[in-house]
Amino acid sequence: MVNLTLYTIKAVVMLDSEGGRVLAKYFGTDYASAKDQKAFEKGLYDKTKRSPHGEIILFDNQVVLYRFHEDVFFYIVGMPEENEVMLLHILNAFSDAVSMLLRHQISKRVILENLDLVVLALDETIDEGIVLETDPSAIVARVSKPRENLSDVPLSEQTLIQAYQTAKEKFGTALLK
Numbered sequence: 001m002v003n004l005t006l007y008t009i010k011a012v013v014m015l016d017s018e019g020g021r022v023l024a025k026y027f028g029t030d031y032a033s034a035k036d037q038k039a040f041e042k043g044l045y046d047k048t049k050r051s052p053h054g055e056i057i058l059f060d061n062q063v064v065l066y067r068f069h070e071d072v073f074f075y076i077v078g079m080p081e082e083n084e085v086m087l088l089h090i091l092n093a094f095s096d097a098v099s100m101l102l103r104h105q106i107s108k109r110v111i112l113e114n115l116d117l118v119v120l121a122l123d124e125t126i127d128e129g130i131v132l133e134t135d136p137s138a139i140v141a142r143v144s145k146p147r148e149n150l151s152d153v154p155l156s157e158q159t160l161i162q163a164y165q166t167a168k169e170k171f172g173t174a175l176l177k
Contacts, residue, residue: 007129009090010062011040011077012122016108019045022072023115025122027129044075056084065091069099069106089134090125096136097121101143117143
């Protein structure tokens with residue numbers, strides 16, 4: 001019997017055309033150490049480098065879907081019993097969102113220059129292995145949302161950086177009075 005769970009994604013990995021890590025996010029405990037992750041990525045690259053058109057493979061007893069853009073491989077890793085069509089939909093959503101955020105210039109250099117946007121897009125797509133969003137437009141809208149006036153947002157709903165900026169602004173205005 002198949003175990004139904006929300007935790008569908010085991011990893012999201014982006015490798016350059018030589019197998020070097022651009023971005024990797026692992027969910028769960030399968031690849032807890034950096035050594036395990038590096039070995040997994042090397043094996044994954046070695047298996048997929050000859051077919052950069054993107055496919056579905058079974059690697060290390062896991063379903064892996066991948067796509068190649070210019071000089072970057074996008075990989076989505078799921079459980080062996082996971083629905084491949086759903087994994088493909090997630091891969092398409094994430095890679096399309098990244099493409100839209102980077103103005104259709106997906107290369108290692110551009111990704112590294114805009115790594116904050118790419119990581120935010122990943123976080124809006126998948127959280128701890130749970131798929132949150134599969135609409136690339138919605139992902140892009142959340143990532144590139146115009147900056148709100150931070151004083152209008154309750155402190156409990158602000159990120160740590162936003163809370164710091166709010167405190168800095170309030171402290172600065174208090175000093176000027």
